[in-house]
Amino acid sequence: MSYKGKFRVWRGEGGEGRLEDFTVEVNEGEVVLDVIHRLQATQAPDLAVRWNCKAGKCGSCSMEINGKPRLGCMTRMSTFTEDETITVTPMRTFPVIKDLVTDVSYNYQKAREIPSFTPPKDVKPGEYRMQQIDVERSQEFRKCIECFMCNNVCHVIRDHEENKTHFAGPRFLMRIAELDMHPYDVADRKDSAQEDHGLGYCNITKCCTEVCPEHIKITDNALIPMKERVVDRKYDPLVWLGNKIFRR
Amino acid sequence: MTQQTAESPARKQRAQLKVRTLRTDRWWLAPALTFAGLTFFLIYGFWAIFDKSYFVEPYIAPFSSPCLTTACPEGARLFGWAPIGDWFALPPGLIILGLPAGFRFTCYYYRKSYYRSFWLSPPACAVGEPHKKYTGETRLPLVIQNVHRYFFYGAILIGAILSYDAILALIHKPAGLGTWILLINAALIVLYTLSCHSCRHITAGRLNHFSKHPLRYRAWTFVSKLNAKHMQLAWASLFSVMIADFYVRMVAKGVITFPFA
Numbered sequence: 001m002s003y004k005g006k007f008r009v010w011r012g013e014g015g016e017g018r019l020e021d022f023t024v025e026v027n028e029g030e031v032v033l034d035v036i037h038r039l040q041a042t043q044a045p046d047l048a049v050r051w052n053c054k055a056g057k058c059g060s061c062s063m064e065i066n067g068k069p070r071l072g073c074m075t076r077m078s079t080f081t082e083d084e085t086i087t088v089t090p091m092r093t094f095p096v097i098k099d100l101v102t103d104v105s106y107n108y109q110k111a112r113e114i115p116s117f118t119p120p121k122d123v124k125p126g127e128y129r130m131q132q133i134d135v136e137r138s139q140e141f142r143k144c145i146e147c148f149m150c151n152n153v154c155h156v157i158r159d160h161e162e163n164k165t166h167f168a169g170p171r172f173l174m175r176i177a178e179l180d181m182h183p184y185d186v187a188d189r190k191d192s193a194q195e196d197h198g199l200g201y202c203n204i205t206k207c208c209t210e211v212c213p214e215h216i217k218i219t220d221n222a223l224i225p226m227k228e229r230v231v232d233r234k235y236d237p238l239v240w241l242g243n244k245i246f247r248r
Numbered sequence: 249m250t251q252q253t254a255e256s257p258a259r260k261q262r263a264q265l266k267v268r269t270l271r272t273d274r275w276w277l278a279p280a281l282t283f284a285g286l287t288f289f290l291i292y293g294f295w296a297i298f299d300k301s302y303f304v305e306p307y308i309a310p311f312s313s314p315c316l317t318t319a320c321p322e323g324a325r326l327f328g329w330a331p332i333g334d335w336f337a338l339p340p341g342l343i344i345l346g347l348p349a350g351f352r353f354t355c356y357y358y359r360k361s362y363y364r365s366f367w368l369s370p371p372a373c374a375v376g377e378p379h380k381k382y383t384g385e386t387r388l389p390l391v392i393q394n395v396h397r398y399f400f401y402g403a404i405l406i407g408a409i410l411s412y413d414a415i416l417a418l419i420h421k422p423a424g425l426g427t428w429i430l431l432i433n434a435a436l437i438v439l440y441t442l443s444c445h446s447c448r449h450i451t452a453g454r455l456n457h458f459s460k461h462p463l464r465y466r467a468w469t470f471v472s473k474l475n476a477k478h479m480q481l482a483w484a485s486l487f488s489v490m491i492a493d494f495y496v497r498m499v500a501k502g503v504i505t506f507p508f509a
Contacts, residue, residue: 010263010265012263014260014261015260015261015262015263015264016264017263017264064270064374066270066271066272066273067269067270067271067272067374067375068271068273068373068374069373069374084272087270087272089263089265089270090263092262092263092265092374093262094262095258095261095262096261096262096263103261131458131459133458133459133465134456134457134458134459153373153374155369155370155377155382156382156384158374158376159370159376159377159379159382160381160382161256161258161259162256163382164258180456181456182456183456183457185456198384198386200384200385200386200391201382201383201384201385201386202384202385203359203360203363203369203384203385203390204356204359204360204363205360205363205364205369205370205373206360207370207373207374210373211373220445220475220476224356224445225445225448225449225453227394228397228445228446228449228453228454229449229454230394231394231396231397232454234394235391235394235395236397
């Protein structure tokens with residue numbers, strides 16, 4: 001069954017732009033990205049939208065639909081009423097290149113700032129021996145498809161551009177937690193998580209977890225455990241004393 | 249490091265939407281309910297701490313337990329003990345208030361709830377916050393939130409005392425409605441305490457080799473299951489402690505008088 005859906009879509013380059021109204025055909029079983037493509041094919045051939053897999057696995061079509069960060073390809077039209085006007089805008093935290101396409105290079109910059117996996121010097125590749133229970137915590141974080149919606153929704157940088165210089169965002173604080181929990185990683189990541197990557201800015205309001213399309217429990221399983229590890233290192237006198245006495 | 253303001257060139261490269269949010273759902277409902285729930289708890293707690301009807305054999309109101317001064321009725325004292333003596337003239341509940349209050353105040357779940365509902369930082373996801381500057385938990389006073397684990401140790405003690413009170417009530421009045429209210433409250437308080445993120449970290453979360461510590465890993469697995477329900481347990485125990493406390497005070501005041509009270 002088809003109907004004419006009402007859409008308001010952000011059009012413009014750089015920060016300049018406006019919301020434009022469109023009426024587009026919507027068919028049963030479609031997702032928002034399908035309708036954006038129809039809009040592109042029929043009414044706005046120059047509409048820019050980034051997409052790739054259409055299966056919720058590439059993380060390309062991140063956008064904001066009725067104000068909520070969503071993947072365009074995973075947002076079913078059946079979740080809206082037929083008379084509802086659907087507003088589609090680019091991610092608000094990142095600079096706009098054109099229309100719905102944002103410049104997400106902030107994320108790549110932050111990724112480069114994290115030292116890579118650092119195994120012990122005396123263990124060579126092929127000699128790693130780990131049990132499943134030792135690595136399954138980190139494996140949850142490997143589900144990340146890097147859609148960057150967690151970084152987009154995080155108010156630390158969404159509402160405070162000035163924090164971008166010293167806050168890595170939930171995606172990369174999760175990466176630090178993943179490496180810190182790895183049985184064979186020997187790099188010291190606790191001090192740098194707090195001092196260099198801004199873990200202390202996180203006030204655990206869990207928006208990153210709410211928007212994650214892979215349902216990774218970013219806050220409970222990565223950010224809070226990492227905060228507790230930082231407390232061990234920097235704020236807990238008993239742990240400090242225990243480490244001194246038992247030379248751990 | 250270039251300091252960028254809200255009107256910085258980088259900020260102007262973002263989509264210049266002039267509204268706080270484009271969300272069309274009732275995003276304000278959850279913070280409003282949280283605000284109402286927590287405010288109600290604070291008002292009740294303030295009244296309860298200064299209310300003197302906190303003991304009626306064999307029940308003691310949770311907000312006033314343990315009772316550690318000589319001003320407490322003999323049956324209300326913990327192990328018949330009054331280590332504080334008679335110099336403390338304020339309500340006895342004030343002596344231990346800091347432990348459960350500090351535990352809840354620094355709890356990771358409550359932090360989320362009051363940052364959202366009281367401080368509006370942010371009020372809801374993808375809704376702009378009203379503050380011009382944000383430093384999070386990087387400096388005083390909020391960096392003190394990192395002491396949460398010490399309040400956790402104190403909360404274990406409080407949970408044990410409330411369980412002891414409930415067991416005493418069970419021994420002396422097994423068919424009393426108050427006994428079962430105190431038992432349910434003690435169970436919820438203990439479960440909420442054990443589901444804490446700091447507890448999860450202390451059991452084995454800080455380890456990288458679970459396989460070398462199978463017992464701690466099992467404890468972590470158990471606490472992790474509880475931890476997934478931390479929010480529900482936080483609210484359930486918040487209301488259970490208020491209900492149990494209010495019930496005991498009403499029995500002590502003679503407002504509730506039926507035979508199995």
